[in-house]
Amino acid sequence: xxxxxxxxxxxxxxxxxxxxxxxxxxxxxxxxxxxxxxxxxxxxxxxxxxxxxxxxxxxxxxxxxxxxxxxxxxxxxxxxxxxxxxxxxxxxxxxxxxxxxxxxxxxxxxxxxxxxxxxxxxxxxxxxxxxxxxxxxxxxxxxxxxxxxxxxxxxxxxxxxxxxxxxxxxxxxxxxxxxxxxxxxxxxxxxxxxxxxxxxxxxxxxxxxxxxxxxxxxxxxxxxxxxxxxxxxxxxxxxxxxxxxxxxxxxxxxxxxxxxxxxxxxxxxxxxxxxxxxxxxxxxxxxxxxxxxxxxxxxxxxxxxxxxxxxxxxxxxxxxxxxxxxxxxxxxxxxxxxxxxxxxxxxxxxx
Amino acid sequence: xxxxxxxxxxxxxxxxxxxxxxxxxxxxxxxxxxxxxxxxxxxxxxxxxxxxxxxxxxxxxxxxxxxxxxxxxxxxxxxxxxxx
Numbered sequence: 001x002x003x004x005x006x007x008x009x010x011x012x013x014x015x016x017x018x019x020x021x022x023x024x025x026x027x028x029x030x031x032x033x034x035x036x037x038x039x040x041x042x043x044x045x046x047x048x049x050x051x052x053x054x055x056x057x058x059x060x061x062x063x064x065x066x067x068x069x070x071x072x073x074x075x076x077x078x079x080x081x082x083x084x085x086x087x088x089x090x091x092x093x094x095x096x097x098x099x100x101x102x103x104x105x106x107x108x109x110x111x112x113x114x115x116x117x118x119x120x121x122x123x124x125x126x127x128x129x130x131x132x133x134x135x136x137x138x139x140x141x142x143x144x145x146x147x148x149x150x151x152x153x154x155x156x157x158x159x160x161x162x163x164x165x166x167x168x169x170x171x172x173x174x175x176x177x178x179x180x181x182x183x184x185x186x187x188x189x190x191x192x193x194x195x196x197x198x199x200x201x202x203x204x205x206x207x208x209x210x211x212x213x214x215x216x217x218x219x220x221x222x223x224x225x226x227x228x229x230x231x232x233x234x235x236x237x238x239x240x241x242x243x244x245x246x247x248x249x250x251x252x253x254x255x256x257x258x259x260x261x262x263x264x265x266x267x268x269x270x271x272x273x274x275x276x277x278x279x280x281x282x283x284x285x286x287x288x289x290x291x292x293x294x295x296x297x298x299x300x301x302x303x304x305x306x307x308x309x310x311x312x313x314x315x316x317x318x319x320x321x322x323x324x325x326x327x328x329x330x331x332x333x334x335x336x337x338x339x340x341x342x343x344x345x346x347x348x349x350x351x
Numbered sequence: 352x353x354x355x356x357x358x359x360x361x362x363x364x365x366x367x368x369x370x371x372x373x374x375x376x377x378x379x380x381x382x383x384x385x386x387x388x389x390x391x392x393x394x395x396x397x398x399x400x401x402x403x404x405x406x407x408x409x410x411x412x413x414x415x416x417x418x419x420x421x422x423x424x425x426x427x428x429x430x431x432x433x434x435x
Contacts, residue, residue: 089415090415091400118400119364119401119402119415121364121402122401122415124360125391125401125402126400128394128395129399132395198395201395203395
């Protein structure tokens with residue numbers, strides 16, 4: 001008891017301090033972000049004294065400007081989402097989704113999939129816990145499809161490198177796939193393809209106390225999220241931008257156009273087929289996306305490839321095999337592949 | 352005597368938590384048994400949604416995170432006091 005009160009005292013004291021730090025950080029952030037172009041210009045042209053006409057200068061400029069820009073965006077958004085996520089937990093989400101049958105359940109599940117925090121090794125325990133807690137199969141799938149696919153890192157990178165329209169379209173179509181795939185799985189009545197023991201097992205009714213978090217705790221958790229995610233993905237971002245900078249003016253633009261461009265109708269399905277067995281997290285795929293796009297591949301084809309890599313993977317299927325029968329896994333892959341292909345064609349049509 | 356259970360399929364986080372538990376027990380001379388539960392069915396039966404899960408004397412103490420050492424020690428001490 002003594003221990004606890006000491007901890008609480010420390011936390012109480014630092015709240016105002018934390019707020020000051022956060023405000024200072026935000027001010028610093030805004031000042032840097034607003035003046036990034038100016039700073040880059042003076043560094044490249046004045047300090048380094050490079051010739052603006054040269055390809056190499058343009059590549060260097062692009063790199064020096066984009067790396068801090070994307071890292072700044074990443075830090076702010078991950079911090080914000082980190083704080084939002086402290087208000088959600090799988091336990092609470094399960095309660096919200098229990099017994100929800102219809103389309104509305106799938107929509108809610110997909111949205112909750114975006115904000116509920118869990119790591120990838122928790123996917124199966126979550127699946128089992130949801131089913132056991134009375135969440136319908138289709139609704140559970142909507143949740144599990146949306147969670148990895150709509151990822152803040154992917155969104156920030158798309159926003160930073162290709163603009164907000166692309167990021168928004170990616171998010172919307174990702175949600176649509178999760179909602180529709182879950183709805184179809186629910187309608188097909190595939191419960192028989194879930195391993196028998198799943199529906200027979202009853203969870204022990206063990207009490208778990210809800211954590212009470214102070215605002216200060218939530219901010220601390222936001223900072224932890226920034227540390228964790230930024231330290232994991234910064235290298236992919238630097239590589240991605242390096243690829244982008246290297247391509248800036250060097251590689252012939254239409255290198256990929258003949259086989260991943262808009263005119264090749266088969267490019268979308270083959271990109272999906274190629275992406276299914278591959279696995280990478282959202283950050284790791286971005287350098288590849290950069291390279292493909294810059295060499296003339298069309299946006300729809302590349303996004304379809306990206307979604308297939310992130311949303312479906314061989315190792316994931318092997319783990320799923322422990323709780324789902326093989327027919328269910330094939331149906332799942334089939335529905336996802338069709339959905340992603342449609343999205344690919346849609347993007348190619350729109351851009 | 353504490354009955355500690357660490358639940359998780361065997362990813363890095365679960366292994367780390369198990370090590371941390373052993374460490375705290377050894378350092379504080381706590382009498383305890385640590386059981387590692389990796390089977391999905393058993394994890395489900397224990398009502399764990401997020402791994403790694405930590406159960407002390409049949410009570411879920413935490414799930415989905417690795418506590419810092421001081422917090423874990425604190426939990427162990429609390430459980431010991433409760434058991435008495």
